[in-house]
Amino acid sequence: MRLCHFMTLDFKTHNMNEIKIFCPATIANLSCGFDVLGLCLDNVGDEMVIRKSDKKGIRITKLVGADLPLETEKNVAGVAALAMLEALNSDAGFDIEIYKNIKAGSGIGSSAASSAGAVFGINELLGRPFEIKDLVPFAMQGEKLACGNAHADNVAPALLGGFTLVRSYSPLDIIKIESPSELYATVVHPQIELKTSDARSVLKQTVSLKSAIMQWGNVGGLIAGLYTKDYDLIGRSLHDEIVEPIRSVLIPGFDLIKRTALGNGALGSGISGSGPSIFALSKGEATAKQIAKAMSAVYDEMKLPYEIHVSKVNPDGVRIL
Known part of the structure; x- marks a missing residue:
């Protein structure tokens, strides 16, 4: 059938x-x-x-x-x-x-x-x-x-x-x-353009074994957290030891935005793709919206134009309208 x-x-x-x-x-x-x-x-x-x-x-x-x-x-x-x-x-x-x-x-x-x-x-x-x-x-x-x-x-x-x-x-x-059902993303896009090729050019081609071990642990933890729907484990695993420390300097107010997101209940926060957008993942829509409000306040204070999005994880990808 x-x-x-x-x-x-x-x-x-x-x-x-x-x-x-x-x-x-x-x-x-x-x-x-x-x-x-x-x-x-x-x-x-x-x-x-x-x-x-x-x-x-x-x-x-x-x-x-x-x-x-x-x-x-x-x-x-x-x-x-x-x-x-x-x-x-x-x-x-x-x-x-x-x-x-x-x-x-x-x-x-x-x-x-x-x-x-x-x-x-x-x-x-x-x-x-x-x-x-x-x-x-x-x-x-x-x-x-x-x-x-x-x-x-x-x-x-x-x-x-x-x-x-x-x-x-x-x-x-x-x-x-599959995404855990209560997982939401908040994304703030400061209105500056950051080309992927430029963001790649600052990266180092080799990493220390210590950093690599930490990164492998986090990747494994994040995958395990998604499968078991363990939101705390997802949060603990959203840590970048290798790329974020180098790229974050290219994004205005990055550290403050990340601290603000975490302070308002985000499970974790980091650079979206090669930037300049910054994402936060959270449990529940109310928290995601609160994080959006707090992130907005930071860029309002800095007088930097931005766009902000709150979204569930799309289960299907491209879709016919």
């Missing part, structure tokens, strides 16, 4: 000529999980309309909300989509409209949302030749264009939803982890 249901759905999407989707923002690294951990946000994201075209290849026909290239080879959505069509050896053609709500350089997966959305939408219109997880390598090509590094810690949660762990890049091995 279930097989029949999926076949009907595939036939339906295969015969659609157009699809409108929501492409979610994401928080990557999650303190201890540099390049391997990420989560999907529920109410922050871009929208995209993808249409079948008689003309072979990919075209970005409209881009609203950001000053980004329309040329296919210079746009992350275009590059990801081309990689997918190449793998299929397909002569299909698609026109893509992108409505950006996630600012580039915000640290909440702007390029990942576009890359993930493009491959998800085209996969649907083609009748799902790929499983969702198999779309990740194509979306990673968009990330490679954006920052010179084909990392999966944003595109994996954007496509799969929940939390994702990249156990290995070679071969690619991604594990999806």
Whole structure:
């Protein structure tokens, strides 16, 4: 019976000529999980309309909300989509409209949302030749264009939803982890742009064994905390020994924002992706909103413009609107 249901759905999407989707923002690294951990946000994201075209290849026909290239080879959505069509050896053609709500350089997966959305939408219109997880390598090509590094810690949660762990890049091995039901994220984005490539350039290529051991313990603790829904363990594990001490100096008021979040009940707080956004995870929506209020007060006092979001963890990733 279930097989029949999926076949009907595939036939339906295969015969659609157009699809409108929501492409979610994401928080990557999650303190201890540099390049391997990420989560999907529920109410922050871009929208995209993808249409079948008689003309072979990919075209970005409209881009609203950001000053980004329309040329296919210079746009992350275009590059990801081309990689997918190449793998299929397909002569299909698609026109893509992108409505950006996630600012580039915000640290909440702007390029990942576009890359993930493009491959998800085209996969649907083609009748799902790929499983969702198999779309990740194509979306990673968009990330490679954006920052010179084909990392999966944003595109994996954007496509799969929940939390994702990249156990290995070679071969690619991604594990999806369901979020504990009361876990909320608060994200504050100070209105400065911090390019991922710049934030990567300050990192050291080697770390001490002592720091590495501490980091491994925290990654293991965070994964265990998510599976056992142990909020205190999640909080104790949200500690970054390696990247945050170096990158945090690039973010105005970082230490004060983090102290404020923890002082208002956050389980943990850290840099979202490569920054400048700062995230806090908390148990319950009321606490998450209280943290948002307290974080806002810090940047109001500093007279620094910002955007703030409170979101549950999105269990599904990119979705059809």
